[in-house]
Amino acid sequence: MNKILLVIQREYLTRVKKPSFWILTLVVPILLAGVYAIPIILASRPLEHANVLVVDDSGLFQGQFRSGRDITYHEAGSIDYARRQLEQTDTLDAIVYIPARETTLPRDAYLYYRTDAPSMTVQSDVNSQLQEILRNRILLDVHGLTPDDYTMLTSTHIKLRTQDIETGRDSFLQVKIALGVILAMLVFIAVFMFGSQVMRGVMEEKTSRIVEVIVCSVKPFQLMMGKVVGIGLVGLTQFALWVILSAVAVTGVQLTNADLFEQISQRGNRTEIATKGDEATSQYQTAQYEAAQYEAGEGIDNSLQDLIQGLTDINYGLIILLFIFYFVFGYLLYASLFAAAGSLVDNDTDSQQFTLPLTVPLLLAMLLLPAMINEPSGNISTWLSLIPFTSPVAMLLRIPFGVPVWQVVLSMLLLLATFPLCIWAAAKIYRSAILRYGHKTTWRDVWHLIKR
Amino acid sequence: MLQINDITKTYGSFRALDGVSLHVRRGTVFGLLGPNGAGKTTLIRIINHIIAPDSGTLLFDGHTMTDNDVMQIGYLPEERGLYKKMRVGEQAIYLARLKGLDKATAQQRLNQWFSRLDIGDWWNRPVEELSKGMQQKVQFVVTMLHNPQLLILDEPFSGFDPVNADMLKREILRLKEEGTTIIFSTHNMPSAEELCDDIALINHARVVLSGSLADIKANNPGKGLDRIFIDTVKQ
Numbered sequence: 001m002n003k004i005l006l007v008i009q010r011e012y013l014t015r016v017k018k019p020s021f022w023i024l025t026l027v028v029p030i031l032l033a034g035v036y037a038i039p040i041i042l043a044s045r046p047l048e049h050a051n052v053l054v055v056d057d058s059g060l061f062q063g064q065f066r067s068g069r070d071i072t073y074h075e076a077g078s079i080d081y082a083r084r085q086l087e088q089t090d091t092l093d094a095i096v097y098i099p100a101r102e103t104t105l106p107r108d109a110y111l112y113y114r115t116d117a118p119s120m121t122v123q124s125d126v127n128s129q130l131q132e133i134l135r136n137r138i139l140l141d142v143h144g145l146t147p148d149d150y151t152m153l154t155s156t157h158i159k160l161r162t163q164d165i166e167t168g169r170d171s172f173l174q175v176k177i178a179l180g181v182i183l184a185m186l187v188f189i190a191v192f193m194f195g196s197q198v199m200r201g202v203m204e205e206k207t208s209r210i211v212e213v214i215v216c217s218v219k220p221f222q223l224m225m226g227k228v229v230g231i232g233l234v235g236l237t238q239f240a241l242w243v244i245l246s247a248v249a250v251t252g253v254q255l256t257n258a259d260l261f262e263q264i265s266q267r268g269n270r271t272e273i274a275t276k277g278d279e280a281t282s283q284y285q286t287a288q289y290e291a292a293q294y295e296a297g298e299g300i301d302n303s304l305q306d307l308i309q310g311l312t313d314i315n316y317g318l319i320i321l322l323f324i325f326y327f328v329f330g331y332l333l334y335a336s337l338f339a340a341a342g343s344l345v346d347n348d349t350d351s352q353q354f355t356l357p358l359t360v361p362l363l364l365a366m367l368l369l370p371a372m373i374n375e376p377s378g379n380i381s382t383w384l385s386l387i388p389f390t391s392p393v394a395m396l397l398r399i400p401f402g403v404p405v406w407q408v409v410l411s412m413l414l415l416l417a418t419f420p421l422c423i424w425a426a427a428k429i430y431r432s433a434i435l436r437y438g439h440k441t442t443w444r445d446v447w448h449l450i451k452r
Numbered sequence: 453m454l455q456i457n458d459i460t461k462t463y464g465s466f467r468a469l470d471g472v473s474l475h476v477r478r479g480t481v482f483g484l485l486g487p488n489g490a491g492k493t494t495l496i497r498i499i500n501h502i503i504a505p506d507s508g509t510l511l512f513d514g515h516t517m518t519d520n521d522v523m524q525i526g527y528l529p530e531e532r533g534l535y536k537k538m539r540v541g542e543q544a545i546y547l548a549r550l551k552g553l554d555k556a557t558a559q560q561r562l563n564q565w566f567s568r569l570d571i572g573d574w575w576n577r578p579v580e581e582l583s584k585g586m587q588q589k590v591q592f593v594v595t596m597l598h599n600p601q602l603l604i605l606d607e608p609f610s611g612f613d614p615v616n617a618d619m620l621k622r623e624i625l626r627l628k629e630e631g632t633t634i635i636f637s638t639h640n641m642p643s644a645e646e647l648c649d650d651i652a653l654i655n656h657a658r659v660v661l662s663g664s665l666a667d668i669k670a671n672n673p674g675k676g677l678d679r680i681f682i683d684t685v686k687q
Contacts, residue, residue: 003550010546014538209533213594216500216527217550435502437531 003218007226008233011201015234025241033249041257050093050122053082057100064133065096071125086114094118096126105134176400177373179314183323183396184369186239188362191331191392194235195338195358199351201227202342202430211434220431224343225423228335235331314400322399325412330392333419334358340426343433344441354446361389369397376401386411388418425450453478453633454499454602459508461494468494469505470657476602476635476650481628483648483665484637487685490654492637493530496604499635500527512602523552526600530607530637532591534579541575544594551598558597565593569619585616592620596627603627604635609643621647641678651677655685 015021050071055078056062065073073096076082082095095112109130111118139145145153162171202224205211214223341354365384372381376398384394385403391411395403429449433441454476461469469491476482486492497503499510501522510517512524535543541562548558566572569589579587588611595603605624609617624647628634638644644651645665652662661668661684665677672680 006546006549014535204535208536209529209531210535211533212502212529212531213527213533213547213591214550215502216522216525217547217552435497 004222004226008230011230029245029249032246033253037253053095055079055082055097058098058106179400180397184393187392191334195334197231198335199338199342202339221427224339224430326392329415333422336423336426340429343430365390365393388415455511457509459505461505467657480649481634481647483644483651486654491657524601526595526603528595528605536580547594548597602633606637645677
């Protein structure tokens, strides 16, 4: 078998056989599924039902508190009676007390409890109802506005649609930003994660001295490229497994909790019914509540619709091809430089002086992400997506927004032209440096190694 | 077997080898002697085609040495090392395959060597769990596995306890009996005196003394190789 294939095989198999590879491969999809499932499971968990007694000495809140799915409000005439009830009845959780007014508007209200403080849900519900009821009062008494008027005033949800004037298609900016950032981050992470593995692998061979035996059998260039390619394949394997396992995990969560997902989608309707059935709810409040529900519901529907439309609007074939291109060649460019950096040093601490400058271009691209998002076709974006050291990150960020063909082609050609240069320089450094020990390498030495 | 003609190598302004010429006869043990930094390791690396000389030629079996000839060399460097996390057997097979052996042959020869040297039980253990002496044995076996015609041992006894050093000595002599040519680089004079047929003494990048051990001792009556070494280096 060709020797470079033997090296690739060893680099690949020793890493893929490590438990740490599989732990990382499994942890990411599990985390992802967790992030996806936990809020849904938590949200669907039935809360303990709370009973709250309202004592209103201000006369502004009587009969206005609306009971809901989790909380039922009852009214009591005096605080003393309510206090006795709280002490004697186990089913009562808290008292809302609004004292008599000294000014036009009440300043304080109290939520009394015994032993266990009421849950955050109860606290926030009481608080928001207090504010809302008071606001409606002021609107009606001072300005003569009904809650319906108020709803009308505040529900001016005019939607700004950013469209191409020729095709009339939406730009779906948010979806594109998210996709671009994800693509850029993935390449960034891959280059550094696997690039630094290449460097550590080179250093391992150098410090353990096995390299002297190996370079008798294979050319240093074969050893270096075998390592770079082998680890690159490990990276591709890991990404492929992440994608597949994440899809499996997310689908699994959906299937095993199918009833929960059903509940979530029906949640809105049920709250509305519960509200309607509440005796204490006066008519206009229901109207207002429904309007709010409608508004919220429609908002969600709209953004979901946008998301789906935005996602279908994207040319995935192109994106996947370009992602693989920039992933592969960006990795080859940086991994060969990391290999050279690894060959220059005897220990981890010295490696900093060579790895830091290597990380600067990509870090710069990451730092300029916000600027590029703001103006995907601006000067910064264009230049960074053409320069081969930043183009893997910058071009992938821009791709979902649409990039002129000539820029994509130029960027790809520049990267294709640069990566052999980097490998060539890295190989020259590597060949001479890999057998040098006990000699602190400077940048001047590196230059001499390349020139030689 | 190996003819080294007028080899010169410089690193920047430092001259590591200066017109070195040597002849290594087939089936003999050749002692490459000299103080630290004399240029022995540089010469060995040039023979192994790890680095190229600035000038001079190498003849292997009468022809200019090629990369294929390098495959006939077994090299045990002074600074030894293996992949620490890799298992002994897996690693030995990998290194043997890099030398051009197929997997089955490598496996079969390894079994023979490992049982002869009593290290068969270590097959599935990671190298880092082995004692230093054990690792040296494993590395020696790996060096020998492709039945090299020329064996280059750089300070092979450093790090071996007396029992294993003795075993290594017997292996070297056995290999010589079988017709292997051995270049033995050391600054341990007693072992050189014991094993070598011919020697060359390198000092400050030049060969300062060379010839058969018997002749050299005859020319320096009453002196051990130790004394001859020190006197020559001081001159």
